Amino acid sequence: MHIGIDFIAFDFPQLYLPIPELAQNRHIEADKLTQGLGLLQMAIPDVSQDVVTFAANAVHRLLEQTQLTPESIARIYVGSESGVDSSKPIGSYIISLLESRYGTRAFKHCDTVDHTFACIGGVDALQSCIDFVRLHPTQKAIVVTSDIAKYDLGSSGEYTQGAGALALLISAQPRIVALDNVTGIATEGVFDFFKPRQTVSKSLITGANDNPEWMGVLENEVTLYKEQPVFDGQYSNTCYINRITEAYHHFKELRPQEGIHFEGWAQLFMHLPYCFQARRTFSSIYAQEKHPEVTGAEDLKAIAKSEAYRSLVAQKIAPSEKASGVMGNLYTGSIFLGMLSGLSQAATQTEELEGQKVGFIAYGSGSKAKVFEGQIQPGWREAIQAVRLFESLDQRKAIDFHTYEKLHKKEIDQPVGTPQGFVLDRIEKENPVLVGARYYKFR
Numbered sequence: 001m002h003i004g005i006d007f008i009a010f011d012f013p014q015l016y017l018p019i020p021e022l023a024q025n026r027h028i029e030a031d032k033l034t035q036g037l038g039l040l041q042m043a044i045p046d047v048s049q050d051v052v053t054f055a056a057n058a059v060h061r062l063l064e065q066t067q068l069t070p071e072s073i074a075r076i077y078v079g080s081e082s083g084v085d086s087s088k089p090i091g092s093y094i095i096s097l098l099e100s101r102y103g104t105r106a107f108k109h110c111d112t113v114d115h116t117f118a119c120i121g122g123v124d125a126l127q128s129c130i131d132f133v134r135l136h137p138t139q140k141a142i143v144v145t146s147d148i149a150k151y152d153l154g155s156s157g158e159y160t161q162g163a164g165a166l167a168l169l170i171s172a173q174p175r176i177v178a179l180d181n182v183t184g185i186a187t188e189g190v191f192d193f194f195k196p197r198q199t200v201s202k203s204l205i206t207g208a209n210d211n212p213e214w215m216g217v218l219e220n221e222v223t224l225y226k227e228q229p230v231f232d233g234q235y236s237n238t239c240y241i242n243r244i245t246e247a248y249h250h251f252k253e254l255r256p257q258e259g260i261h262f263e264g265w266a267q268l269f270m271h272l273p274y275c276f277q278a279r280r281t282f283s284s285i286y287a288q289e290k291h292p293e294v295t296g297a298e299d300l301k302a303i304a305k306s307e308a309y310r311s312l313v314a315q316k317i318a319p320s321e322k323a324s325g326v327m328g329n330l331y332t333g334s335i336f337l338g339m340l341s342g343l344s345q346a347a348t349q350t351e352e353l354e355g356q357k358v359g360f361i362a363y364g365s366g367s368k369a370k371v372f373e374g375q376i377q378p379g380w381r382e383a384i385q386a387v388r389l390f391e392s393l394d395q396r397k398a399i400d401f402h403t404y405e406k407l408h409k410k411e412i413d414q415p416v417g418t419p420q421g422f423v424l425d426r427i428e429k430e431n432p433v434l435v436g437a438r439y440y441k442f443r
């Protein structure tokens with residue numbers, strides 16, 4: 001039985017900031033970002049867009065394009081690390097927004113829950129849904145990844161920002177890719193990248209007593225959330241390399257075979273916190289497999305620059321990078337955007353991927369990595385062409401640095417573009433039993 005990804009839909013911001021414009025204003029060499037990290041544009045959410053609108057729009061589009069009824073969807077499982085509430089999941093918002101289009105209680109028997117483990121939560125949601133459909137092959141599930149990768153202004157993460165959601169239909173007749181049930185896993189509790197929550201006395205916060213959003217909720221305390229992560233960029237890279245290497249070796253133990261595993265993969269889809277992360281880090285696995293005798297840092301650098309490694313990058317990794325370079329980090333969605341990017345480019349060429357294996361290497365800070373394989377299915381080309389990834393990305397609108405900074409600081413209250421579909425209408429501030437509730441509308 002083949003269980004896997006049957007169809008894909010997405011919702012991305014319609015605005016982007018050209019990276020050279022950011023480089024110029026931050027006094028960073030543009031070539032470092034464009035040539036060194038592969039960054040060309042970054043997606044910027046507009047006013048009235050959030051992780052709920054991206055997620056609900058992606059699922060709505062998936063249902064419209066596949067013409068599936070609400071009753072045929074048994075699960076909507078979400079991966080996100082930028083939820084808008086500590087208790088009410090994004091999934092609960094998605095259900096109510098969809099019901100405003102499909103009818104009251106249309107999703108009454110649909111299970112939903114959010115999965116949070118930094119950028120790997122989408123893969124966790126995916127594996128849970130794959131297992132579910134394996135047990136119930138007549139049922140269908142949807143996995144949604146939705147995030148806003150927002151970093152502090154002027155930080156080393158600023159140029160890697162991005163946003164958006166992908167919705168993946170999971171079925172027992174997958175048109176795109178069937179997923180294997182063997183997963184190499186590596187986990188270690190570390191502080192490489194995190195978003196701490198702190199509860200502090202109101203008296204310590206200037207203006208807290210005047211903030212109507214919190215009045216009536218807490219007598220003496222305010223809980224602070226950091227939307228932007230606390231992180232150590234170089235250390236996070238080290239954790240990423242260590243975990244993916246450990247997970248790759250675990251995968252090899254669980255799935256022994258003659259020859260090198262990655263040589264059998266037509267393409268490789270890795271978590272891309274920025275465009276060139278995969279090519280800059282996979283070289284450590286490549287070196288261990290191809291040159292196990294080499295351990296010195298200088299020799300490893302030479303291997304990463306070798307003709308043989310560059311050719312592997314061009315063939316197996318670069319196709320997944322193209323969309324990342326013009327979108328930025330999607331956190332939980334990055335690995336699936338990479339898959340869509342790679343398959344979208346292959347679909348325009350004569351290349352036949354049907355029956356071929358592809359590799360997935362996922363990472364979430366904190367930290368966990370997973371390695372698994374998929375097999376491309378007969379309907380992949382038509383299904384991927386129907387998604388129209390690059391055609392949609394070409395229709396976005398560039399904004400200038402001044403507008404970007406204002407959006408980042410939440411200093412604009414009217415949309416810069418014209419967000420379509422579900423949009424945030426208002427957040428309740430007055431009613432004490434609903435304070436903080438978010439309300440959406442469709443346009």
Ligand SMILES: CC(=O)SCCNC(=O)CCNC(=O)[C@H](O)C(C)(C)COP(=O)(O)OP(=O)(O)OC[C@H]1O[C@@H](n2cnc3c(N)ncnc32)[C@H](O)[C@@H]1OP(=O)(O)O
Binds near residue numbers: 234
């Ligand atoms: C969240 C996770 O998934 S954890 C894993 C990744 N971590 C993150 O994404 C956290 C947020 N991001 C960051 O902190 C940063 O963007 C980092 C750590 C990823 C990158 O750090 P930076 O200090 O910006 O870049 P760094 O100096 O490491 O490398 C830049 C590259 O540009 C190259 N470069 C520098 N200047 C130039 C130039 N003028 N022209 C061309 N290339 C250049 C460097 O040689 C280097 O390439 P190489 O190492 O592949 O040879």
